[in-house]
Amino acid sequence: MTIVLKLGGSVITEKDRPETLDGRALDETADAIAEALADGTVEDIVLVHGGGSFGHHHANEFGVSTTAGSHAVDAVHAIHGAMTTLNRFVLQRLLDRDVPAVPVAPFSAAYRSGDGALTLPTGQVETLLGEGFVPVLHGDIVAHVGAGVTVVSGDELVVELADRLGADRVGLCSAVPGVLDGNDAVIERIESHEDVASVLGDSDTTDVTGGMSSKVRALLALDGPASIFDLDGLTAFLAGERPGTTVDGERQ
Numbered sequence: 001m002t003i004v005l006k007l008g009g010s011v012i013t014e015k016d017r018p019e020t021l022d023g024r025a026l027d028e029t030a031d032a033i034a035e036a037l038a039d040g041t042v043e044d045i046v047l048v049h050g051g052g053s054f055g056h057h058h059a060n061e062f063g064v065s066t067t068a069g070s071h072a073v074d075a076v077h078a079i080h081g082a083m084t085t086l087n088r089f090v091l092q093r094l095l096d097r098d099v100p101a102v103p104v105a106p107f108s109a110a111y112r113s114g115d116g117a118l119t120l121p122t123g124q125v126e127t128l129l130g131e132g133f134v135p136v137l138h139g140d141i142v143a144h145v146g147a148g149v150t151v152v153s154g155d156e157l158v159v160e161l162a163d164r165l166g167a168d169r170v171g172l173c174s175a176v177p178g179v180l181d182g183n184d185a186v187i188e189r190i191e192s193h194e195d196v197a198s199v200l201g202d203s204d205t206t207d208v209t210g211g212m213s214s215k216v217r218a219l220l221a222l223d224g225p226a227s228i229f230d231l232d233g234l235t236a237f238l239a240g241e242r243p244g245t246t247v248d249g250e251r252q
């Protein structure tokens with residue numbers, strides 16, 4: 001049973017304050033993951049974390065997004081540097097709880113072709129998993145043919161990893177308890193983007209990768225169902241339940 005889980009930047013950082021961690025939320029997240037691994041609820045898990053106030057802040061300053069590129073070497077170092085700093089924090093909290101977490105940096109492995117299609121080699125992730133490690137990837141900057149570098153979101157990485165690893169369960173832990181309808185109630189199930197397009201928006205905070213709308217679009221492309229939930233739903237997700245919103249585009 002392989003799980004791919006994204007820890008949203010809106011959960012583990014204070015997204016409206018540049019380079020500020022939400023230490024308490026990160027502790028809670030790491031506790032839930034460590035407990036699920038220790039009691040055997042979870043065996044193989046790949047983690048991906050988003051940019052939060054680390055990646056998005058710098059990407060925004062340099063005008064870089066998943067489609068708008070840059071050839072400025074400073075942009076690479078600022079964005080990738082901030083993301084590796086955040087990655088160190090995430091790894092440390094997991095290591096403190098005896099989770100065998102190791103970094104996998106997309107910048108060194110992934111790239112986009114001229115039309116924006118992402119190539120992400122996953123042999124190292126599969127091998128690390130097989131050898132008992134917990135790979136921790138993150139949204140990053142990547143080489144992009146004809147555009148210099150662009151941002152790759154954690155959501156894109158989740159979809160690629162889930163496909164390539166044949167993940168059994170896919171989850172996005174975000175700042176909201178699920179996708180919300182016009183009355184702020186959690187929508188239980190989404191099977192097409194059209195059904196919910198009117199309520200899907202961008203992030204409320206600085207975010208160069210498109211907030212909830214692009215999340216739902218990305219998850220609909222997966223072969224199986226995926227869940228969007230908040231920190232309160234994390235333990236249930238790890239235990240095999242489906243908290244929050246289930247996005248399932250299988251029948252499209």
Ligand SMILES: Nc1ncnc2c1ncn2[C@@H]1O[C@H](COP(=O)(O)OP(=O)(O)OP(=O)(O)O)[C@@H](O)[C@H]1O
Nearest residue numbers: 008009010050051052174180199201203204211212
């Ligand atoms: N219909 C909706 N339901 C829920 N959230 C929505 C909706 N429309 C827009 N949003 C926004 O999308 C945000 C979640 O997207 P965001 O990209 O900020 O999350 P994340 O993936 O956790 O963070 P990061 O991109 O930093 O990793 C919510 O906090 C909310 O502001």
Ligand SMILES: C=C(C)CCOP(=O)(O)O
Nearest residue numbers: 050051055139153154209
């Ligand atoms: C902004 C950067 C570098 C990463 C974006 O990843 P996301 O927060 O998962 O959208």
